[in-house]
Amino acid sequence: MANNVFGIDLGTNNIKIYSRNDDGIMVEKNMIAIENKNTLFAYGDSAFEMYEKAPSNIHISYPLSNGVIADIQNMETLIKFFIGDLQKGNSKPCDFYVAVPTDVTEVEKRAFYDLIKDANVKAKKIMVVEKAVADGLGMDIDVKNSQGVLVVNVGYETTEISILSLGGIVLSRLIKEGGMKFDDAIRGAVRREFGLIIGGKTAETVKISLRELEEDNCSAIVYGRDIVTGLPVEREIPTQLVVDALEEHFNTIIDNVKVILERTPPELAADIYRHGVYLTGGASQVSHLAERLATGTGLKVNLAENPLTSVAMGLAKIIKDENYKTVAYAIEGMSK
Numbered sequence: 032m033a034n035n036v037f038g039i040d041l042g043t044n045n046i047k048i049y050s051r052n053d054d055g056i057m058v059e060k061n062m063i064a065i066e067n068k069n070t071l072f073a074y075g076d077s078a079f080e081m082y083e084k085a086p087s088n089i090h091i092s093y094p095l096s097n098g099v100i101a102d103i104q105n106m107e108t109l110i111k112f113f114i115g116d117l118q119k120g121n122s123k124p125c126d127f128y129v130a131v132p133t134d135v136t137e138v139e140k141r142a143f144y145d146l147i148k149d150a151n152v153k154a155k156k157i158m159v160v161e162k163a164v165a166d167g168l169g170m171d172i173d174v175k176n177s178q179g180v181l182v183v184n185v186g187y188e189t190t191e192i193s194i195l196s197l198g199g200i201v202l203s204r205l206i207k208e209g210g211m212k213f214d215d216a217i218r219g220a221v222r223r224e225f226g227l228i229i230g231g232k233t234a235e236t237v238k239i240s241l242r243e244l245e246e247d248n249c250s251a252i253v254y255g256r257d258i259v260t261g262l263p264v265e266r267e268i269p270t271q272l273v274v275d276a277l278e279e280h281f282n283t284i285i286d287n288v289k290v291i292l293e294r295t296p297p298e299l300a301a302d303i304y305r306h307g308v309y310l311t312g313g314a315s316q317v318s319h320l321a322e323r324l325a326t327g328t329g330l331k332v333n334l335a336e337n338p339l340t341s342v343a344m345g346l347a348k349i350i351k352d353e354n355y356k357t358v359a360y361a362i363e364g365m366s367k
C-alpha cells in the first residue's frame with residue numbers, strides 16, 4: 032500500500048497525526064500565533080510556548096472550539112504546515128483518515144473533510160472515522176466483534192461518551208467537560224481561598240502533578256498575583272483544595288455516563304458490564320477520576336495505556352490493516 036497516508040485526530044488542545052511513512056505519531060499543540068493580524072508567527076508547541084506571554088500584536092489561539100472547527104482558515108494553515116513538516120518538504124499526493132466526533136451536526140462533520148480537501152495538502156482520498164471507534168481500536172478492543180463497549184474520552188474542552196457495537200456507534204454524547212474545566216476550577220478555588228490569580232499553565236501543572244503531590248504528602252507551590260496588592264507572590268496550595276475543586280466536574284462526567292447507560296439497549300448492557308468502561312483522553316489521567324468513575328457507575332474501569340494518542344493509534348491500525356478498513360467511510364458525493 033502507498034506510504035503517503037496520514038491519520039489525523041484534531042483535538043481542541045493537541046493535534047495528533049499518525050504518519051504511515053514514519054510509522055509514528057506526532058503530537059503538537061493545536062495552536063497558532065498570528066502577528067499583526069495576517070502573518071504566521073508560530074504554530075504548534077512553539078505557539079503554545081508564547082501563550083499568555085505574548086505582546087498584544089501577536090494573537091495566539093486554538094482554531095478548534097468544543098471539538099469542532101471554529102476558525103477554518105487558521106486550521107487549514109496548521110494542517111498545511113504540520114503535514115509539510117511530516118513530509119519533510121517533499122510534498123506528494125496522499126491519503127487521509129480523519130477522526131470526527133459523533134454527536135455533532137452533519138455540517139460540522141463535513142467541515143473536517145472540507146478542511147483536508149482545502150488545506151493544500153494534495154489529498155487524493157479522504158476517509159472519515161468516528162472518534163470513538165478509532166479510540167476502541169487504539170485501546171486494542173475488538174470493536175468489530177464486540178457487542179457493547181463503553182468508551183469515555185476525557186479531552187481538553189470535551190468529553191465524549193460512546194457505546195460501540197459491531198464496529199459502529201450505538202449512542203454517543205459530547206459534553207463540554209475536560210482538562211480545561213479542571214484547570215479553570217483550580218484557578219477559581221485558588222482565587223477564592225487565597226486571593227491569588229494564577230495562569231492557566233500553572234493550574235495545568237498543579238492538575239498534572241496532583242497524584243505525585245498527594246503521594247508525597249506535599250502541597251503545590253504556585254506563583255501568581257495577589258488580588259489585593261497586585262504584587263507577584265508565592266503560595267502553598269493544599270492538595271485537598273484541588274481535589275474538592277475537581278469533584279463537581281467529575282460528577283458531571285459520571286452523571287452523563289449514567290444517562291448513556293440508562294439509554295443503552297439491555298442486550299448490550301451485559302457486555303458493558305462484563306468489560307467495564309474504557310477510559311482514555313489526556314485529562315482522564317487526573318488523580319481520582321478513574322476511582323470516582325468506578326464507584327459512581329459500579330463498573331470496572333480500564334485505563335488506556337496511551338490516553339493522549341489512543342485515537343491516533345486506532346487510525347494507524349485502520350491504515351495498516353485491511354481488516355479494519357470497513358470502519359472508515361467516505362463523505363458522500365465528495366470522495367474520488
Ligand SMILES: Nc1ncnc2c1ncn2[C@@H]1O[C@H](COP(=O)(O)OP(=O)(O)OP(=O)(O)O)[C@@H](O)[C@H]1O
Nearest residue numbers: 042043044045186187188189210312313314316317
Ligand atoms: N498526566 C496528566 N494528568 C492530568 N491531565 C493531563 C495529563 N496529561 C495531559 N493532561 C490533560 O489532557 C488534556 C489534553 O488531552 P487531549 O490531547 O486528549 O485533548 P484534546 O484531544 O486536544 O481535546 P478534545 O478531545 O476535547 O478536543 C489537557 O487538558 C491536559 O492538561
Ligand SMILES: [Mg+2]
Nearest residue numbers: 041042043186
Ligand atoms: Mg481528543
